[in-house]
Amino acid sequence: MIDLVESYRQGKLPEANVILAEQHEGRHNELLAGQYRIVLRNCGVIDPKSIEDYEAQGGYSALKKALTMQPEEIVEEVKASGLRGRGGAGFSTGLKWSFAARAKGSKKYVVCNADEGDPGAFMDRSTLEGDPHNVIEGMIIGAYAMGADEGYIYCRAEYPMAIHHLRIAIEAAEIKGYLGRNIMGTGFNFELHIKEGAGAFVCGEETALMQSIEGKRGMPTIRPPFPAESGLWGCPTNINNVETWANITWIINNGSTEFRKIGTDKSPGTKVFALAGKIAGSGLIEVPMGIPIRDIIYKVGGGMKTEKPFKAVQMGGPSGGCIPASLLDTIVDYDSINATGAIMGSGGMVVMDSGTCMVDVARFFLNFTQNESCGKCTFCRIGTRRMLEILTRITEGKGEAEDIVKLEELATNIIKGSLCGLGQTAPNPVLTTLRYFKDEYLAHIEEKRCPAGVCTSLLRYEVIADKCVGCTACARKCPVSCISGSVKQAHVIDQDKCIKCGACFKACKFEAISKG
Amino acid sequence: MEQDFSMLDAIIGKYRNRSGILIPLLQDVQQTLGYLSKDAMRYLAEQMQIPAADIYGVATFYSMFKLKPQGKHIIRVCKGTACHVSDADGIKDALRNELGLEGEEDTTADMKFTLLEVACLGCCSLAPVIMVDDTTFGKLTPDSIKGILQRYAYEEEA
Incomplete structure (x- = not known):
């Protein structure tokens, strides 16, 4: 809330870290009913720039408790909680910590991955902006548990406010003695740095991220060796995502048994989602695992934005997929979402309605991954480009019957032939849309028609003679002068000359031009 | 290559002999010059004793780095x-x-x-x-x- 006021004061539009409940004061209770806040418990409640505010909410009590425990005990507690990596893949956090804790070496690092690059996701941004100390405290506890004395937060440079709040928080924690040398008189040292990302999606992959921290091109390296054995500058390193770190303090304070009471057996706890797209209440939500997607959209999210019906929800960004209406009762946990062909991902949830073309969405994501491929693996570098060419061709009405088979073949090979997660998951948006919306691909290829009316080349504008009053408004707006007809007579569009710009459609006040 | 880049010397001094600094170094240089020209990158390579190919490689990899002059x-x-x-x-x-x-x-x-x-x-x-x-x-x-x-x-x- 404080940020909101401040951004207004600076003449800016509100930032996206306004939590959902605040956007809908009147329906506060209804929208919050399905939510459970662990990660976001302080977001919008405390002043993120005040360490005293954070302490007043119980901040740094988890660290105090952790420092009385043996490091192995902490690792065991995190393991017992069943917390799974919130970056998307869902690997057991406790198990990952135990690898780094066991690794030999006098120098170890912990890293926070805040390179939130998925288009359509802003959970990490909001967490860091709204409650930076919670992430920092989690990292200090992790460092103590694994025996690390230095850490990095790798944050996107596109998030200046998150970086600003982190800097303030780190400085305050150092002054209070939570960070630095001889933390709280225990002899434990931990130094924390912020590293600004320079704009490369692939740096969200852990080995690429470490290359980037070292100042190199962020290209993934072969695993093994895993970062837990040989990470930053060859030292054992543990990397977790922002949201994963933000769960740690709660687990230490309340215990793994309490944590397991929330969510499902295999995916305990909560998940933060960034709701966006054609939904009434867009914004950040935190829900217990196990909630059906339908409840997220229609209860927590308040339903669709317009009267257009729900078509699909995109989860997992460029690595994920589109879940259709028939699977809306799928529950949110790693394994159920994976079964649909999408992935949990970091938490982007973009809702699409009947006005969204699924072939266009697949092309959009492929365009993204093709751009962001680091170029190391041939299948990813060239394969995604070939897929993009085919998809572009289809959306332009030049698709051929065998294109679907070609797409499937390329997808399979890209998954097999790529080193890192970017390439291994890049075909997912195409595979899921092919699985659930094949009829749309066929309409584009066989009938040269875009059912959603999105693909410009396939559009056809026509004057409905009965409705046309002959006002000439369309003819005057047409940039290529392809509309003919005299005053008070029905007009005609010359389809050969039409460039499908839609100017006539917008100009007509009598709804006498059809688009389809 | 006759351009005078001595205004970069203070930045170079700050980063000399440190590891993992190429990205923040280039960020600072871009802040000063507005973009990374080939000549500026050559100057950095000479001064920092880093292969010019490494600098160009990093500059072209990250979308933050601009190789052409940018608008106001x-x-x-x-x-x-x-x-x-x-x-x-x-x-x-x-x-x-x-x-x-x-x-x-x-x-x-x-x-x-x-x-x-x-x-x-x-x-x-x-x-x-x-x-x-x-x-x-x-x-x-x-x-x-x-x-x-x-x-x-x-x-x-x-």
């Missing part, structure tokens, strides 16, 4: 998923049209504006979004572009 104001059009389904292309077309950019051009002839596309600005609930320098504008329509640009067009000569 940077306009970023968000191309994230939420913006894409809310007609980000229409916003981009309106911007290009209003700025008079043609073909592959991204900077206006008077060097006032550079138009860039970014993958996601993380303000998805405000889609479609653009950022002009550090200011975010959300819930846009193609018609709202003109008014936003006018704010920046006039301030200059004053």
Whole structure:
């Protein structure tokens, strides 16, 4: 809330870290009913720039408790909680910590991955902006548990406010003695740095991220060796995502048994989602695992934005997929979402309605991954480009019957032939849309028609003679002068000359031009 | 190669003999010069004793680094998923049209504006979004572009 006021004061539009409940004061209770806040418990409640505010909410009590425990005990507690990596893949956090804790070496690092690059996701941004100390405290506890004395937060440079709040928080924690040398008189040292990302999606992959921290091109390296054995500058390193770190303090304070009471057996706890797209209440939500997607959209999210019906929800960004209406009762946990062909991902949830073309969405994501491929693996570098060419061709009405088979073949090979997660998951948006919306691909290829009316080349504008009053408004707006007809007579569009710009459609006040 | 880059020496001094510094070094240099010219990168390579290929490799890998002079104001059009389904292309077309950019051009002839596309600005609930320098504008329509640009067009000569 404080940020909101401040951004207004600076003449800016509100930032996206306004939590959902605040956007809908009147329906506060209804929208919050399905939510459970662990990660976001302080977001919008405390002043993120005040360490005293954070302490007043119980901040740094988890660290105090952790420092009385043996490091192995902490690792065991995190393991017992069943917390799974919130970056998307869902690997057991406790198990990952135990690898780094066991690794030999006098120098170890912990890293926070805040390179939130998925288009359509802003959970990490909001967490860091709204409650930076919670992430920092989690990292200090992790460092103590694994025996690390230095850490990095790798944050996107596109998030200046998150970086600003982190800097303030780190400085305050150092002054209070939570960070630095001889933390709280225990002899434990931990130094924390912020590293600004320079704009490369692939740096969200852990080995690429470490290359980037070292100042190199962020290209993934072969695993093994895993970062837990040989990470930053060859030292054992543990990397977790922002949201994963933000769960740690709660687990230490309340215990793994309490944590397991929330969510499902295999995916305990909560998940933060960034709701966006054609939904009434867009914004950040935190829900217990196990909630059906339908409840997220229609209860927590308040339903669709317009009267257009729900078509699909995109989860997992460029690595994920589109879940259709028939699977809306799928529950949110790693394994159920994976079964649909999408992935949990970091938490982007973009809702699409009947006005969204699924072939266009697949092309959009492929365009993204093709751009962001680091170029190391041939299948990813060239394969995604070939897929993009085919998809572009289809959306332009030049698709051929065998294109679907070609797409499937390329997808399979890209998954097999790529080193890192970017390439291994890049075909997912195409595979899921092919699985659930094949009829749309066929309409584009066989009938040269875009059912959603999105693909410009396939559009056809026509004057409905009965409705046309002959006002000439369309003819005057047409940039290529392809509309003919005299005053008070029905007009005609010359389809050969039409460039499908839609100017006539917008100009007509009598709804006498059809688009389809 | 006759250009004088001695203004970079203070930055170079700050980073000399440290490891893992190439990215922040280039960020500082770009801040000073506005962009990374080939000559500037050659100068850095000589001074820092880093192969020029390494510097060029990093500069071309990250989207933050600009190899061409940029306009006074940077306009970023968000191309994230939420913006894409809310007609980000229409916003981009309106911007290009209003700025008079043609073909592959991204900077206006008077060097006032550079138009860039970014993958996601993380303000998805405000889609479609653009950022002009550090200011975010959300819930846009193609018609709202003109008014936003006018704010920046006039301030200059004053």
